[in-house]
Every structure is written in structure tokens, then in C-alpha cells.
Amino acid sequence: MSQHLFLPVIPPFLMKKPTITFFALATAAFILFNLKPADAQDQVSSGNGRIDGFAIAKKHSILCDKPAQDFFEGSLLGNGAMGVNVTSRPDAIVLYFGHNNVWDIRLAEHHKEEIGTFEEVFDKVKKIPADYSDLNNDAWYRQYGQMAGDNYSKPYPRPFPCGSVLIGFDRRKVQVTRQQLDISNGLCTVSMITNDKKQLFLKLFTDMKTDRLLLRLVDEKDRPAINIFDRIKVLPDPSTPGDIPSFSAREDLEGGRLSFRQVLPFDEPEKHSTGNPRDRAFRLTLNVNGPLVKTTRINWNGGKETMALLEGALSSQVPFDATITLQEGPASAVREEIPPVSINDGKQFTALFKQNEKIWVKYWAKSAVSLDDQFLEAIWYRNLYFLNCAAKAGATCPGLFANWSYNNIGTAWHGDYHMNYNVQQPFWVTFSSNHLEKNIPYVDLINSLMPVSKKWAKEYYQLPGAYFPHSAYPVEMSMNPYPLPDWGWEVSETPWAVQGLWWHYLYSGDKAFLKDRAYEPIKAACQFLTAYMKRTDAHDGNRWKDDKYHVFPTVAPELYALRPGFKFNYDCGVDLTLIKFIFKAFDRATADLGTSSQEALLLADIREILSHFPKYPVAKTASGDEVLVAVPGESAGTVYNVPNALFAAFPGEDYGLHSDKKTLQLLRNTYLNQQNEGGNDLVFANLQAARIGMLNIDEFKRQVRYCLLPNGTATDMVMQTRGRYNDQTDYGYMSKMGIWFENFALPAVINECLMQSYSGTIRLFPNWPENRRAHFENLRAAGAFLVSAQKINGKITRVRIFSEQGNTLHILSPWGDQGTISVSGKKQQVASGEISIKTKPGQWITLSRN
Structure with a gap:
């Protein structure tokens, strides 16, 4: 689901913000700052030179040459579970904490009986006159929609900000000069100057193994510096709802500890009772390396004011070292008492930083690129840095806004999982970038949704298998959170939900993964889809005047919703291509696992439907060109919110560079005709363009620049009107x-320009300009191959491939038959432009020009 979906439930202040003014300054905030590379212990290598990804990442540090006081200027740190946003203002450094596992877990699941079944609602919608302009013109439908949307209208569940820590100083004595984030190792440095011209640096990093932030103040020679901060304060989040238990504070001034604990009740307010075993909690604890004291100051009224609760002053006679720890889990495990913690004495800082740096070196060794286009190179490394900070196996799958939040930032649309692109998109980058470990949170999410998805298929649709919900939360659910018969009837979301599991197997070749993690969700999706398409309403010759199995009713992502007479509510291109994709995937899965005989009935249904499958919807442009469109009967001039027209190219992968000339022309006509209003197309539409060899690199860079924020991330920005937006729309309304x-999936667009393998055949530099140099190492191809290649002055040099699983390698020779292939040292002449060779696990294959 697009982030525009639930505009009516967005708090009004989000919709009425004045135009954001800092975008024009965004690019200036991204100064490429060169530092001396640290020693990389594990470099990515190929037979044609070496790329040190760690050293290249260090080139692309993110620098703000002034106090970074805004949340969207701050340096983003994280370990895949805990997130920290480091901001600096003229009188303090403020750290904002979030965590993928920390949510307001309350859940509204009312109206279960009133919602009824799909057939009951479908029958009533059929009776609404087809000449109505909108289904809401019907009183019953309008009231039903209000009832069905009641649960989602609650402010919970949502990510719960974990509080912040303020480290203050007297700005008459100290000034912040700049703030820098080294993305090679996750080190943030806030530079300061004292009134006696001494340069001081507060260094911060998140422990990649434990949920804690370490801080150290040093001088120009990296020696411990005497404390300059006059106060330190721990602040619970200001958006904490008043209908949950208040936080409890603990102060151990002598021990240098300030801490608060927040209980997150499982029950809704009217049901809440203390001590529910399903309640959760978190605790944020600051530990400094010396005792704290309460001081007084003269306030605005001229009176003395003592420091507030959870605020203290540190002696100015000791070095400043601190640790901030975030503990989360069941309320019974997060105790009232402040947990003991080892004191960060400088030695601990150094030892843990070295440990962290080894982890980052290993991360950057997974894959690497070296591009003469420094902007694209920076985008590639920075977004893979953010991905590593935001997601990891064992932590809850990130929602819309990952693990950084404060106040209402990160809570729009519940910050939840939208199953029609938002939750899938960030994980597209994990495959080609050779970071399959980062796809595991998504795999865990889909498997966790199986019970509620199967329950909804059985009880609401009265069909077998699993119907994946339109929106979902990382909390215990017993019903679809968004059961409205508009966006909640998007059939495409079920095959789309499980597609990433198949891709994981396709790119890894891991049969154990297929058997244990992917097979059952894919099978359950196919069970539902075959049953849905074989219903009489979807396969009735009298109604449809053909022998096809139709997808009916359904809804295209972010387009039309449910219409009177079901106009535009059948055979959407996205439904057709993703259903076809997952049917074929399951067919192959049964063959690979040897389960074809036991799945004979389901496979028979799949093959029957595929043999009587509807065609993709098309329309004619004003100039007479045929183009793909979202739904049958649609105008070729429709403005999309999600790039619907090219779904067959991506993510459907039915069409692409492997297609015949006629289809390629259809794809090109469609791309040139397609209009997207923005907000959901920065990665999506540009990746589609790369898949058909039509991405204009310079246009892509301009759009990325338009969407960049000062912190290095790309936000969602409106691109045009004539869709749902008008000339009064704030084009940056989603940016805050x-x-x-x-x-964070932006590197996937670049990867698709460098190499494509979706069809099973590897294509090198299919969308890379002839006059631009590019070198990549260990991009992952379908079939479990790691590919390295270089292009200089329009010429591709030697190609090296590693076969992990011993599958058959299919690759288009960059030189036609004018090349040689070397397998385990044995050379032979390339016979044709398309090479096909059986490999062995662990084998190296090298291609060279004669």
C-alpha cells in the first residue's frame, strides 16, 4: 500500500504544514569528505583489481557544517534493532532513541460480527446502482465503511519513541562547528570549539551487538578531554499517551545514572489492568563516568530553579565518557531497578569500536561498487549503510519509518506494514547487493502473518490458503486490521507478500530455506488464489463471454478503489503478473523439493488457470501507440500514484529485456507514456525503467536530489498534479x-543498471552509459552466482563469477563469440553470444575477450 492511502486518518497538522524550505540546501549538506582509509581486513576482490568497499564508504561521509538541530538533519546511527538520531543545537547535543521492537502494542479488534463475510458484502455491493458516481453515495456502504475502518482509526498500534538524552553546555564557552557521520564504521563526530580556541570532539557510535550507545569526548590528538558539559538530561517522549501508565523515573546521582521505565500495556484503555503478562516495557538508562549533582540556576522570573527530575550536572574535573543503554522486552523482564552496566572508561569505548569496525568491514566486503559518478556511488553506499542500521535478523521487521522516531515523527499511518509495495520495497536491494541476511526480517514477518492470513481466508472469504492483509502490525492479531472493501480487497497483495520469499530462494539456491521458510506461505497463497479465481463469479462464461479465469473483484494499488458496478475492479495488471509469478514459482518449488506428486491437485488448478489466463490490459494513446495500463477500460492518460502500468516488467518479471521485439516496443511505449504523481516512485518507477533498459541516469539523479534530506536519506516527494494532488498541495508534505x-532500496536501481539476472540469464551493464566507468564486485545473481565485472571507455573487461550452489550458468557474452571462458583454469572459446555451462559448487568462472 502506498503511503498516500489513508490520507483521512493522518493527523491534520501533517497535512497543513507550510512548504518545507530546506530542500534547496540538501545537496550542500552532503559534502564528500575524504578521510584516511582504515585498514580493511577483508577486501572484496576479483581477478581484475580490487575494490575496498570499506574505504570507498569512508569517502562518502555525511557532513553538516553547522549545528544539525532538526531531526532530519541529524546523523542516523543504528544496529538493526535500536536506532539513534544524533542532533546538535547551539547549546546542546540531543540524541533521539527508537527501536524496531518497541511499539504501542494496543490493538482494536472490534466489530468482528458486523464485518460479516466477503460474500455477504459482495452481494450487497452488487446491488448498488452502477450509475452512482461513488459507492459512498449508498447509505449502507457509507456506514459499513465507517464501521469497518473504526479499528484502523485508533492511534495505536504504532512505533513508540524511546525517549531522548540532552547533553547541554554553556554556549558562551563552547560552540558546535560541524557534525560528521562516517558511514564506513558508523562513527558520528560532533566537532566543538571552546572560547579559548581548543578543538574538542564528541564521538558516538552504537554497539552493533548490544542496544547501547557509547560516547567519548576527546581532543585534537584523540586523548580523553575534560568534561565541558554543564547538564545532562533524560527525557521521556512528549507524545506518550495519557491513557497508558506514566513512566517511572530512577536517579542514582552518586553512581552517575539516570533512567526511566515505560510500560506498554497489551490491553486497550478500557480493558487495561496492571500486570497483564503480555504487557511490554522498555528502559532508557544513561551512565556517566562520575557522580551527578543537582544544581540551580536563575530562571526567567528571577528566582532560583533546581534541576528537574532525570537531570544532573557532571563534574568538570573528569573526562567525559558515557553509555546509554536501551532495554526492551516483556514488562516482567524489564525491572523497576536500574540494571547494572559496565562503566565506559575509554578503554571500553576503544575496544568496542574496534569490534564494531570489524563488523562493518565484513558488511562492506559482501559487495562493492566503484563508479566514476560520485553521486551515484555515494547513494549506493549511504543507503546500504542506512539499511544495516535499520534491519537485522532477530529484530522486528521495520515498518514505514524504521527505527528512528520522536514525538509524532514515525507514526503516520501507524508506521505499519503496507502490503502493496511499502513493506516489500526496502528488501528488493538485499538480493542483488548480496545481503540476503537483511531479507530475514521480512521473511520472519511473512511467516508471523500466516495465522491471521489463513484465518481471514477461512472465515471471511471461506476459502482455503492464506489471504495476506492490506495493513499489518508486529502485534498479536486475530483479524484483518483493515477490512474495508476498497483497498482491503487488493488481491495482488497476497502473491506480492510471498514473492520476496521466492526471490530469497532463487538468489541463494538454499533448498533448506525453501523447505522451512518459504514453501508453506507460497503454497497457502496459491491455494487461496486458485480458489478465488475458480469461483463462479470469476469464471462464468455467461458473465465474461470467455473461458478465462478472472481476478474479480479486485482493486489496483492506490487507484479507483472499489467502484459502482465494479468498473476497474477486475484483471488488474498487478494481479495478473504477480499471480502468474507465484504460480510459476510454486510449480518450480515442487519440482525442486520433489513434492509434485503430493501437490498434484493444486498444480492441476494452477496449470488450468494459466492455460486460460486473462491478457494484460492495454489502451491506445492519442498518437495511436498501444501501451499497458493498470486495468481494463482505463484511459492511457491516467496519472498513477504507484507505477501501475509497468508491473509486468517489475515486480512481475514477466516482461523485460528478454522479451521479443514487439513486447519491448510495448514496454517502451508504456514507459514514455506513463505518468506518476510521486511519493511512491523514486525507487519503484526507476527500477522498472532500468529493467527495460530505458533509465536515463541523469534524470534519475535529478529526482534523487529532489528527494534528498540533509541527513542523507531520500524522502517521498510529490512530482505532479492531475492525479490525487492539486496546485495547493504541499509537495513536501511527507518529508517530515x-x-x-x-x-533505502535505491542501490537496487543502480545494481539493475550494472547487472540483471531476473530471467535466469545474466546481462552485464544493460543500462549503463557507454562513456561512464563502473566496476562492481560480488553482485548476486539469480541461481546463486556472485558476479564481478568492469566497464571502462565503453568496453567490458574480464568477468569473474563464483558459483555457490553449482547451478547452470547462463550469461550473455559481452563480446559475442569473440571471447574465452575459463572454468577451474581450463579455457575454451566462446561458441556464441549466449553461454550456458553447468557449474560445480565453489567453482570460479572467468570470461575474457580474445
Whole structure:
């Protein structure tokens, strides 16, 4: 689901913000700052030179040459579970904490009986006159929609900000000069100057193994510096709802500890009772390396004011070292007492930083690129940095805004999982970038949604298998959170939900993964889809005047919703291509696992439907060109919110560079005709363009620049009117909703320009300009191959491929038959432009020009 979906439930202040003014300054905030590379212990290598990804990442540090006081200027740190946003203002450094596992877990699940079944609602909608302009003109439908949307209208569930820590100083004595984030190792440095011209640096990093932030103040020679801060304060989040238990504070001034604990009740307010075993809690604890004291100051009224609760002053006679720890889990495990913690004495800082740096070196060794286009190179490394900070196996799958939040930032649309692109998109980058470990949170999410998805299929649709919900939360659910018969009837979301599981197997070749993690969700999706398409309403010759199995009713993502007479509510291109994709995937899965005989009935249904499958919807442009469109009967001039027209190219992967000339022309006509209003197309539409070899790199860069924020992330920005937006729309209204996790997939667009393998055949540099140099190492291809290649002055040099699983390698020779292939040292002449060779696990294959 697009982030525009639930505009009516967005708090009004989000919709009425004045135009954001800092975008024009965004690019200036991204100064490429060169530092001396640290020693990389594990470099990515190929037979044609070496790329040190760690050193290249260090080139692309993110620098703000002034106090970074705004949340969207701050340096983003994280370990895949805990997130920290480091901001600096003229009188303090403020750290904002969030965590993927910390949510307001209350859940409204009312109206279960009133919602009824799909057939009951479908029958009533059929009776609404087809000549109505909108279904809401019907009183019953309008009231039903209000009832069905009641649960989603509650402010919970949502990510719960974990509080902040303020480290203050007297600005007469100290000034912040700049703030820098080294993305190679996650080190943030806030530079300061004292009134006696001493340069001081507060260094911060998140422990990649434990939910804690370490801080150290040093001088120009990296020696411990005497404390300059006059106060330190721990602040619970100001958006904490008043209908949950208040936080409890703990102060151990002698021990240098300030801490608060927040209980997150499982029950809604009217049901809440203390001590529910399903309640959760978190605790934020500051530990400094010396005792704290309460001091007084003269306030605005001229009276003395003592420091507030959870505020203290540190002696100015000791070095400043601190640790901030975030503990989360069941309320019974997060105790009232402040947990003991080892004191950060400088030695701990150094040792843990070295440990962290090894983890980052290993991360950057997974894959690497070296591009002469420094802007694209920076985008590639920075977004993979953000991905590593935001997601990891064992932590809850990030929602819309990942693990950075404060106040209402990160809570729009509940910050939840939208199953028609938002939750899938950030994980597209994990496959080609060779970071399959980062796809595991998504795999865990889909498996966790199986019970409610199967329950909804059985009880609401009265069909077998699983119907994945339109929106979902990382909390215990017993019904679809968004059961409205408009966006909640998007059939495409079920095959789309499980597609990422198949891709994980396709790119890894891991049969154990297929058997244990992917097979059952894919099978359950196919069970539902075959049953849905074989219903009489979807396969009735009298109604449809053909022998096809139709997808009916359904809704295109972010377009039309449910219409009177079901106009535009059948055979959407996205439904057709994703259903076809997952049917074929399951067919192959049964063959690979040897389960074809036991799945004979389901496979028979799949093959029957595929043999009587509807065609993709098309329309004619004003100039007479045929183009793909979202739904049958649609105008070729429709403005989309989600790039609907090219779904067959991506994510459907039915069409692409492997297609015949006629289809390629259809795709090109469609691309040139398609209009997208923005907000959901920065990665999506540009990746589609790369898949058909039509991405204009310079246009892509301009759009990325338009969407960049000063912190290095790309936000969702409106691009044009004539869709749902008008000339009064604030084009940047989504920019301050949160850190858009979905756009961390930007490196996937670059990867698709360098290499494509979706069809099973590897294509090198299919969308890369002839006059631009590019070198990539260990991009992952379908079939479990790691590919490295270089292009200089329009010429591709030697190509090296590693076969993980021993599958058959299919690759288009960059030189036609004018090349040689070397397998385990044995050379032979390339016979044709398309190479097909059986490999062995662990084998290296090298291609060279004669």
C-alpha cells in the first residue's frame, strides 16, 4: 500500500504544514569528505583489481557544517534493532532513541460480527446502482465503511519513541562547528570549539551487538578531554499517551545514572489492568563516568530553579565518557531497578569500536561498487549503510519509518506494514547487493502473518490458503486490521507478500530455506488464489463471454478503489503478473523439493488457470501507440500514484529485456507514456525503467536530489498534479513524517543498471552509459552466482563469477563469440553470444575477450 492511502486518518497538522524550505540546501549538506582509509581486513576482490568497499564508504561521509538541530538533519546511527538520531543545537547535543521492537502494542479488534463475510458484502455491493458516481453515495456502504475502518482509526498500534538524552553546555564557552557521520564504521563526530580556541570532539557510535550507545569526548590528538558539559538530561517522549501508565523515573546521582521505565500495556484503555503478562516495557538508562549533582540556576522570573527530575550536572574535573543503554522486552523482564552496566572508561569505548569496525568491514566486503559518478556511488553506499542500521535478523521487521522516531515523527499511518509495495520495497536491494541476511526480517514477518492470513481466508472469504492483509502490525492479531472493501480487497497483495520469499530462494539456491521458510506461505497463497479465481463469479462464461479465469473483484494499488458496478475492479495488471509469478514459482518449488506428486491437485488448478489466463490490459494513446495500463477500460492518460502500468516488467518479471521485439516496443511505449504523481516512485518507477533498459541516469539523479534530506536519506516527494494532488498541495508534505525506510532500496536501481539476472540469464551493464566507468564486485545473481565485472571507455573487461550452489550458468557474452571462458583454469572459446555451462559448487568462472 502506498503511503498516500489513508490520507483521512493522518493527523491534520501533517497535512497543513507550510512548504518545507530546506530542500534547496540538501545537496550542500552532503559534502564528500575524504578521510584516511582504515585498514580493511577483508577486501572484496576479483581477478581484475580490487575494490575496498570499506574505504570507498569512508569517502562518502555525511557532513553538516553547522549545528544539525532538526531531526532530519541529524546523523542516523543504528544496529538493526535500536536506532539513534544524533542532533546538535547551539547549546546542546540531543540524541533521539527508537527501536524496531518497541511499539504501542494496543490493538482494536472490534466489530468482528458486523464485518460479516466477503460474500455477504459482495452481494450487497452488487446491488448498488452502477450509475452512482461513488459507492459512498449508498447509505449502507457509507456506514459499513465507517464501521469497518473504526479499528484502523485508533492511534495505536504504532512505533513508540524511546525517549531522548540532552547533553547541554554553556554556549558562551563552547560552540558546535560541524557534525560528521562516517558511514564506513558508523562513527558520528560532533566537532566543538571552546572560547579559548581548543578543538574538542564528541564521538558516538552504537554497539552493533548490544542496544547501547557509547560516547567519548576527546581532543585534537584523540586523548580523553575534560568534561565541558554543564547538564545532562533524560527525557521521556512528549507524545506518550495519557491513557497508558506514566513512566517511572530512577536517579542514582552518586553512581552517575539516570533512567526511566515505560510500560506498554497489551490491553486497550478500557480493558487495561496492571500486570497483564503480555504487557511490554522498555528502559532508557544513561551512565556517566562520575557522580551527578543537582544544581540551580536563575530562571526567567528571577528566582532560583533546581534541576528537574532525570537531570544532573557532571563534574568538570573528569573526562567525559558515557553509555546509554536501551532495554526492551516483556514488562516482567524489564525491572523497576536500574540494571547494572559496565562503566565506559575509554578503554571500553576503544575496544568496542574496534569490534564494531570489524563488523562493518565484513558488511562492506559482501559487495562493492566503484563508479566514476560520485553521486551515484555515494547513494549506493549511504543507503546500504542506512539499511544495516535499520534491519537485522532477530529484530522486528521495520515498518514505514524504521527505527528512528520522536514525538509524532514515525507514526503516520501507524508506521505499519503496507502490503502493496511499502513493506516489500526496502528488501528488493538485499538480493542483488548480496545481503540476503537483511531479507530475514521480512521473511520472519511473512511467516508471523500466516495465522491471521489463513484465518481471514477461512472465515471471511471461506476459502482455503492464506489471504495476506492490506495493513499489518508486529502485534498479536486475530483479524484483518483493515477490512474495508476498497483497498482491503487488493488481491495482488497476497502473491506480492510471498514473492520476496521466492526471490530469497532463487538468489541463494538454499533448498533448506525453501523447505522451512518459504514453501508453506507460497503454497497457502496459491491455494487461496486458485480458489478465488475458480469461483463462479470469476469464471462464468455467461458473465465474461470467455473461458478465462478472472481476478474479480479486485482493486489496483492506490487507484479507483472499489467502484459502482465494479468498473476497474477486475484483471488488474498487478494481479495478473504477480499471480502468474507465484504460480510459476510454486510449480518450480515442487519440482525442486520433489513434492509434485503430493501437490498434484493444486498444480492441476494452477496449470488450468494459466492455460486460460486473462491478457494484460492495454489502451491506445492519442498518437495511436498501444501501451499497458493498470486495468481494463482505463484511459492511457491516467496519472498513477504507484507505477501501475509497468508491473509486468517489475515486480512481475514477466516482461523485460528478454522479451521479443514487439513486447519491448510495448514496454517502451508504456514507459514514455506513463505518468506518476510521486511519493511512491523514486525507487519503484526507476527500477522498472532500468529493467527495460530505458533509465536515463541523469534524470534519475535529478529526482534523487529532489528527494534528498540533509541527513542523507531520500524522502517521498510529490512530482505532479492531475492525479490525487492539486496546485495547493504541499509537495513536501511527507518529508517530515519520518525516515522513509522504503527508499533505502535505491542501490537496487543502480545494481539493475550494472547487472540483471531476473530471467535466469545474466546481462552485464544493460543500462549503463557507454562513456561512464563502473566496476562492481560480488553482485548476486539469480541461481546463486556472485558476479564481478568492469566497464571502462565503453568496453567490458574480464568477468569473474563464483558459483555457490553449482547451478547452470547462463550469461550473455559481452563480446559475442569473440571471447574465452575459463572454468577451474581450463579455457575454451566462446561458441556464441549466449553461454550456458553447468557449474560445480565453489567453482570460479572467468570470461575474457580474445
